[in-house]
Amino acid sequence: MVACNGGRLGExxxxxxxxFNVSQNKYEVKPVFKGNYTETMTAAVSAFRAKxxxxxxxxxxxxxxxxxxxxxxxxxxxxxxEDSGQAFDANDYLASVxxxxxxxxGKMLSMPFNSSTPVLYYxxxxxxxxxxxxxxxxxxxxxxxxxxxxxxxxCGFTTGWQSWVQLENFSARHNIPFAxxxxxxxxxxxxxxxxxxxxxxxxxxxxEWQQSGLFSYGGRRSDSAPKxxxxxxxxxxxxxxxxxxxxxxxxxxxxxxxxxxYWEGAVKxxxxxxxxxxxxxxxxxxxxxxxxxxxxxxxxxxxxxxQADWHxxxxxxxxxxxxxxxxxxQGFYQENPGTDVAITQMTSVTPTxxxxxxxxxxxxxxxxxxxxxxxxxxxxxxxxxxxxxxAVQRGNKPLRKFERQNG
Amino acid sequence: MxxxxxxxxxxxxxxxxxxxxxxxLVFFIWPAGQAVWQSFLIEDAFGMSTEFVWFENFAALLTDxxxxxxxxxxxxxxxxxxxxxxxxxxxxxxxxxxxxxGSQIYKTLLVWPYAVAPAVAGVLWLFMFNPTIGIITxxxxxxxxxxxxxxxxxQAMILVVIAAAWKQIxxxxxxxxxxxxxxxxSLIEASAIDGxxxxxRFWTIIFPLLSPTSFFLLVVxxxxxxxxxxxxxxxxxxxxxxxxxxxxxxxVYDDGFIGLDxxxxxxxxxxxxxxxxxxxxxxxxxxxxxxxY
Numbered sequence: 267m268v269a270c271n272g273g274r275l276g277e278x279x280x281x282x283x284x285x286f287n288v289s290q291n292k293y294e295v296k297p298v299f300k301g302n303y304t305e306t307m308t309a310a311v312s313a314f315r316a317k318x319x320x321x322x323x324x325x326x327x328x329x330x331x332x333x334x335x336x337x338x339x340x341x342x343x344x345x346x347x348e349d350s351g352q353a354f355d356a357n358d359y360l361a362s363v364x365x366x367x368x369x370x371x372g373k374m375l376s377m378p379f380n381s382s383t384p385v386l387y388y389x390x391x392x393x394x395x396x397x398x399x400x401x402x403x404x405x406x407x408x409x410x411x412x413x414x415x416x417x418x419x420x421c422g423f424t425t426g427w428q429s430w431v432q433l434e435n436f437s438a439r440h441n442i443p444f445a446x447x448x449x450x451x452x453x454x455x456x457x458x459x460x461x462x463x464x465x466x467x468x469x470x471x472x473x474e475w476q477q478s479g480l481f482s483y484g485g486r487r488s489d490s491a492p493k494x495x496x497x498x499x500x501x502x503x504x505x506x507x508x509x510x511x512x513x514x515x516x517x518x519x520x521x522x523x524x525x526x527x528y529w530e531g532a533v534k535x536x537x538x539x540x541x542x543x544x545x546x547x548x549x550x551x552x553x554x555x556x557x558x559x560x561x562x563x564x565x566x567x568x569x570x571x572x573q574a575d576w577h578x579x580x581x582x583x584x585x586x587x588x589x590x591x592x593x594x595x596q597g598f599y600q601e602n603p604g605t606d607v608a609i610t611q612m613t614s615v616t617p618t619x620x621x622x623x624x625x626x627x628x629x630x631x632x633x634x635x636x637x638x639x640x641x642x643x644x645x646x647x648x649x650x651x652x653x654x655x656x657a658v659q660r661g662n663k664p665l666r667k668f669e670r671q672n673g
Numbered sequence: 674m675x676x677x678x679x680x681x682x683x684x685x686x687x688x689x690x691x692x693x694x695x696x697x698l699v700f701f702i703w704p705a706g707q708a709v710w711q712s713f714l715i716e717d718a719f720g721m722s723t724e725f726v727w728f729e730n731f732a733a734l735l736t737d738x739x740x741x742x743x744x745x746x747x748x749x750x751x752x753x754x755x756x757x758x759x760x761x762x763x764x765x766x767x768x769x770x771x772x773x774x775g776s777q778i779y780k781t782l783l784v785w786p787y788a789v790a791p792a793v794a795g796v797l798w799l800f801m802f803n804p805t806i807g808i809i810t811x812x813x814x815x816x817x818x819x820x821x822x823x824x825x826x827x828q829a830m831i832l833v834v835i836a837a838a839w840k841q842i843x844x845x846x847x848x849x850x851x852x853x854x855x856x857x858x859s860l861i862e863a864s865a866i867d868g869x870x871x872x873x874r875f876w877t878i879i880f881p882l883l884s885p886t887s888f889f890l891l892v893v894x895x896x897x898x899x900x901x902x903x904x905x906x907x908x909x910x911x912x913x914x915x916x917x918x919x920x921x922x923x924x925v926y927d928d929g930f931i932g933l934d935x936x937x938x939x940x941x942x943x944x945x946x947x948x949x950x951x952x953x954x955x956x957x958x959x960x961x962x963x964x965x966y
Contacts, residue, residue: 308930311718332933336719484805485823486913492805631932641914645824660739667934670724671717 293559328629335672341548350561366623376545380582382507384431390520392500403530411480421482424490426504429636438621450625454669461654469650483644506608509581523604537621627668632661711939718933730940747920751898753834762845787843795908798836826917852886
């Protein structure tokens with residue numbers, strides 16, 4: 267049994283499970299929809315406490331530290347594959363994806379499933395009308411936004427998942443730390459550091475733009491999408507996995523995909539972005555034989571065919587090199603320009619400790635705190651500096667609590 | 674004649690009380706006990722390592738600014754919901770009481786919203802006030818007023834108060850109407866003959882005679898606003914923006930089920946249990962005295 271996240275992609279997951287079930291007759295994978303990411307994780311945790319847990323649970327990247335620390339509850343993927351005698355080589359997988367979910371010595375703890383990274387979607391007609399190119403940098407974004415407003419557009423750009431895109435990925439892209447201890451990879455006594463000068467400058471700019479209408483905040487998750495779909499905002503930053511949604515929802519214009527902007531004044535060459543999305547964690551406490559089925563399912567899931575199909579259908583990153591190569595051979599990127607932007611953005615440079623990922627305990631609460639404080643900035647109640655300082659100070663509390671809970 | 678009741682079996686009272694006792698034990702005492710126990714623990718999400726910390730979770734709460742502001746939020750929210758739903762319900766009841774033709778239709782229509790699930794009620798209001806596509810947002814925009822409750826805490830509060838009160842209006846309406854109809858006509862007619870106008874009649878005769886109903890509804894509505902509005906808030910604002918609609922109950926959910934911090938969440942439930950106890954005592958002790966039965 268797999269507890270997983272549903273939505274528009276749920277059908278595709280069912281399809282994959284169905285294919286696996288048909289491909290052999292020993293095991294049956296049964297996907298169960300449990301709500302959004304947080305709800306899925308909570309459901310799995312309470313099921314585990316009641317000893318009624320599924321074999322596999324899909325957990326979003328924010329829950330990684332919580333899962334990693336639950337040593338007695340989690341069956342590490344590398345060990346599962348070894349115990350079940352499945353052929354498995356961690357080097358087959360994209361390092362920038364698996365790095366987020368591996369121990370410091372590179373052992374994979376969970377099976378990457380749906381990983382994505384933020385990109386910039388733009389309204390081609392709007393940009394042409396305003397006479398601008400898709401902005402590469404934030405400096406260009408400002409001029410482009412002003413021209414768009416002059417051309418009659420109500421708003422220049424909007425963003426989904428503000429903490430993930432405008433702070434976490436922002437920090438990675440500018441090679442500045444989000445937290446101490448190599449963003450939490452180095453231990454539990456991590457402290458947040460996202461109130462640095464550059465982050466403050468960025469949020470200050472966004473706040474200024476929120477007032478002038480160049481930027482328009484539309485909600486915590488992907489609630490801002492309609493602003494882009496309807497043509498109100500000419501640009502939209504969100505997960506590469508929003509590709510399918512954008513494609514089917516936009517009305518009366520064409521869209522393009524570009525890399526996430528960076529401040530040219532701050533860095534010469536931007537770093538890679540980090541991932542979001544979810545991985546599959548195996549939970550302990552079931553029969554040994556059943557874990558063989560889990561391992562077999564993981565092997566099936568990572569096969570180039572399944573991965574390439576999943577990647578092309580959803581816009582999530584391919585998790586193996588083989589899947590990326592297969593997609594390229596099939597000519598998918600040529601037919602669907604922009605779908606490879608995320609991969610290039612993730613893999614064109616070598617990740618630094620600041621861009622490898624984030625491993626923070628109680629990250630769900632920290633994100634909520636960041637959301638709350640940022641919303642105060644957008645509402646014009648506090649300055650960016652005040653908000654980020656407050657968020658760091660408040661966010662360190664759940665970190666200390668996590669250290670206590672797991673120390 | 675003996676005053677001893679006719680039941681002199683030892684087991685019959687227990688048997689009759691049994692089902693109720695079991696329900697209370699299983700669905701109230703047991704979980705409440707668990708919450709009290711959990712509130713003394715600091716534990717990781719999966720329950721792998723547990724530390725007994727006495728009152729540390731409570732101490733942390735009492736010094737937490739967020740918790741204080743959640744308290745204030747709850748007060749504002751409860752006052753808003755109770756005031757709005759009782760005020761509007763009373764007005765509607767007085768008007769419906771006067772209607773002679775087609776009164777059944779009015780009454781049915783007014784009672785209908787009560788059948789709508791809290792989350793659905795929330796979503797309905799959310800649609801109308803959606804900052805991007807809502808019809809009311811659009812109308813307000815035409816009038817030059819920007820509505821964006823995803824950013825404006827005050828607006829978010831107004832929205833959840835409206836959504837939570839709307840449902841409760843039907844319930845209050847029913848009770849007020851029943852209360853109004855049980856007021857003897859002769860009293861009202863007598864005062865009318867003495868020359869009292871409709872307003873005077875309402876404030877000097879009807880309103881005091883409605884006070885038992887009002888008192889009962891006050892208790893029910895405060896309890897409703899405190900504890901049963903979770904679904905509405907969850908559907909409309911999820912406690913945001915910036916925690917401005919995060920009531921105490923919502924925070925219990927948020928810390929426990931989203932944050933997986935069970936100790937802190939349990940400590941909050943325990944505090945809530947005490948608040949309910951206190952509220953009920955205060956209401957019966959001080960407010961009930963002023964009620965004329």
